[in-house]
Amino acid sequence: MSGGIEVGGEPEASDSMRTFGAFVQGLREHAGMSREELGERVHLSKHSIASIELGRRLADEQFVEMAEPALGNTGALRKAFGRVGRQPGFAAWFRRWAALEREAVSLATYECRLVPGLLQSEPYARAVFGNSIPPLSDEQVDVQAVARMERQRMLTERPNTSFSFVVDEHVVRRQLGGAEVARVQLDHMLGYAQLRNVEIQVMPLDCQVHAGLDGPLALLETPDAKHLAYSEGQQTGQLISDAKEAAILHRRYATLRSQALSPLDSVSLLERIRGEL
Structure with missing residues (x-):
């Protein structure tokens, strides 16, 4: 909001966000699901799924917990999420709000x-x-x-x-x-x-x-x-x-x-x- 916890309105994707997004896409395609079908499972639009897969949107824990069983329930998605780097100026408690704010x-x-x-x-x-x-x-x-x-x-x-x-x-x-x-x-x-x-x-x-x-x-x-x-x-x-x-x-x-x-x-x-x- 006003203090030191901002993130850019549409931040440039970090390498870790792009890597995580590609990982999500790979799991989704391996499961034979379209972006729209995955979106229905995690309560997001197909456009939001595309943003995550392209590294433009930072996924959150809610997405991971809902997507994990839909994409094989191997635990791999949770492990990959743990390696996603934060964007500059990004505070942990502001992550979910910043993602919602952009849409x-x-x-x-x-x-x-x-x-x-x-x-x-x-x-x-x-x-x-x-x-x-x-x-x-x-x-x-x-x-x-x-x-x-x-x-x-x-x-x-x-x-x-x-x-x-x-x-x-x-x-x-x-x-x-x-x-x-x-x-x-x-x-x-x-x-x-x-x-x-x-x-x-x-x-x-x-x-x-x-x-x-x-x-x-x-x-x-x-x-x-x-x-x-x-x-x-x-x-x-x-x-x-x-x-x-x-x-x-x-x-x-x-x-x-x-x-x-x-x-x-x-x-x-x-x-x-x-x-x-």
Whole structure:
């Protein structure tokens, strides 16, 4: 989301991902199954199976546990999965969410700490990673910043996906990294606010009601109309797939949107804050 746990929106396949994908394809073909047939067994589309086999999508443990019996139940798939290398900027608890995020039909984010990762300018992202404790090396900061910028390409490369953001006003007023970084960051957000598939709303400081007091959250809707949520804390994150729990968080976000400034008024506020710097 906003911290140091990003992965590129459509990351370049690593050698280990390509190797694992080829292994899946080999087992599938040996079993005489089409991608569509395997997809039915593991509850994924044939396109998702293709992405895994081509090394473009990182498989997760759920896929492995469902695919193993379908592909011979020899244990070979589990062993191969254990050798899949992580992508730069990829945290273990973020893996499943990142995979779901790349296929979502809508994404929503509420933040009260930092500008959401999908809206961060590169200078702002570098300021975020520069404040990490324990400190990151220059190379680590570079890797994280590149991963964040790559993930951000989703906003422009997926015009049919809806992106919604609610951000507390104090977040956009905080001059993390200094006044110049703050100016660049506000310009960055204002640029994204012009996209038809992006809505940015600011929760004003003088608002007397607030549905997001339990902290930041991210929500998505899958192509098959499932609603999921993701909650991130210090050094950890949780994917919430239980339908009832996810529904509660989606209702909270809907209330947040009704309490925040409209997208048009939010842009006006961002412009005023930018003019004050």
